[in-house]
Amino acid sequence: MPIRVDAGSPVPIYEQIADQLVFAVAGGDLAAGDLVPSVRDLSVQLTVNPNTVVRAYQQLEQLGVLEPLRGRGMVVTADAARKCKARRKERLRERVDELIREALSAGLTDDDLKQLIDAGWPAASRNGKR
């Protein structure tokens, strides 16, 4: 499960790491009971300071996705999958709501917005009627 980090992004590195782990859990790539990479390992792999990884892990711990296992590392919690899916869904809803607000204030209709989505959606993964 490769993790990628973009130091030039406006979103903090520790959040990029946390987000990707959330998605990995939500997507099933990481299951309950799995150990995530050690702070040190991940920090060298990403060429990032260990503290940055610690911060990402702590955010996930406080989210209830990871928990420390004394002396062994950080482990994915039992209901991490549920929480990660919920979080992913919630974030998506927020984005949709923002988008709707902006579209409305720009005077677009819902059909206009859907056309924009059709235009941007990659042809390969389309399923609607065409």
Add this chain to the structure above:
Amino acid sequence: MPIRVDAGSPVPIYEQIADQLVFAVAGGDLAAGDLVPSVRDLSVQLTVNPNTVVRAYQQLEQLGVLEPLRGRGMVVTADAARKCKARRKERLRERVDELIREALSAGLTDDDLKQLIDAGWPAASRNGKR
């Protein structure tokens, strides 16, 4: 044309101001040749640091939406409306693209996403036949 600012928002105040002016121009509430409020006035009206207003105006000047009128203040440029509409559209496209990226990585189809939009779209302003 009332401007609202939320100091608790993650988006910078100067950007909130600039955005609202862009929308005001795009929406016709501000026309070419109109004077925008003086830095001083706007800063007291919004209880915001004058530097913050300056920064917003600078951003708009650099965008070609405002231009300084010696001794009078900042005035809306001739083709501000066009530029603001373009900018508004461009921002919308960016948002849509981000949303599509996130939806794809969450395993949604384009129809799923459109349903989310239907769900969030305020009933009052709906037009699409369905």
Add this chain to the structure above:
Amino acid sequence: MPIRVDAGSPVPIYEQIADQLVFAVAGGDLAAGDLVPSVRDLSVQLTVNPNTVVRAYQQLEQLGVLEPLRGRGMVVTADAARKCKARRKERLRERVDELIREALSAGLTDDDLKQLIDAGWPAASRNGKR
């Protein structure tokens, strides 16, 4: 509102700080809308690294007790008092439950435990019948 920190304690400094602020809010010494000391100020006052204070504040932010006010500092949220009181109460309950568990496994009765409390309770602040 003086904050005290004990570097020799097993409880982390950042948590000592956060705990004391929670109590200050629960006790009314800090009200909604109040600004807490700046990270830099508090760090010199406690002769502690700024990062340590940052960490305390972030924990309180994530608890919903503080929120950042762009460029002005960290401010006590509207319902911080409620949250802090709830948190204080919850902590007390946990402690009581731990104590009960330990008392039971030591073969004590509830009356025994209450006698221990009477013995330890400072005479000055007693209200029960005696």
Add this chain to the structure above:
Amino acid sequence: MPIRVDAGSPVPIYEQIADQLVFAVAGGDLAAGDLVPSVRDLSVQLTVNPNTVVRAYQQLEQLGVLEPLRGRGMVVTADAARKCKARRKERLRERVDELIREALSAGLTDDDLKQLIDAGWPAASRNGKR
């Protein structure tokens, strides 16, 4: 005498083990002269690092509860029961004192605290007249 260990607990595993042995001795489940399980056996039984068991035993040896019996293992000392009861009592006192401190700073009276205890005390094992 089954020992349980929770790797996810904040209290160190070696301390969990030691505590449970202290209680076993105080409660009479382990008597003077009894052999405790070998480090190896206990470590496999608890799926715990042998060093962790060693550390627990060392702590008990230093407490005067266990003593090494050349070639045979660790054995419960003659006055272990007395020491364990004393230790149990002392810990209880500490906990009560902590609780009292916290209750005071939360503005509770001694009666309030006793009510909390009544609320949390399992009904089955109640004896006090009320």
Add this chain to the structure above:
DNA sequence: GTGGTCTAGACCACC
């Protein structure tokens, strides 16, 4: 001035 992030490097307890 404010907080936010990151690096570097240290020390600790625990397993």
Add this chain to the structure above:
DNA sequence: GTGGTCTAGACCACG
């Protein structure tokens, strides 16, 4: 080996 905490010092965006 693991994570947890702390220091020191830097840079950034924002007001």
